[in-house]
Structure formats: structure tokens, C-alpha cells
Amino acid sequence: MGSLFELETQLIITKVLMFIKSGELEIIFSLLERESKMLNSLISKIKNS
Helix, strand or coil, rough: HHHHHHHHHHHHHHHHHCCCCCCHHHHHHHHHHHHHHHHHHHHHHHHHH
């Protein structure tokens, strides 16, 4: 999960530096949230097996 948070921080920096548009960033953040949920689910299933 640390890598996802690091990526999120780097994306925020790109927004501040105006390398990416807000609309594009929102799409990326929604994809990151989806990926995070899938990883949490996988980790949970592995722990419970």
C-alpha cells in the first residue's frame, strides 16, 4: 500500500507544478482507489486462507 500512497503524493506534486490537468488527475485517483480496494481484498483473502 505504501507504493500507492507514494504514487498519490507524486501525482499531487505534478498537479501543483501544473504538469497534469485536474480532470485527468481525478480519473487517475479513481483508478488508484479501485486498485487499492482490489489489493486490500487480495491481502485479506490471503490472510484468511
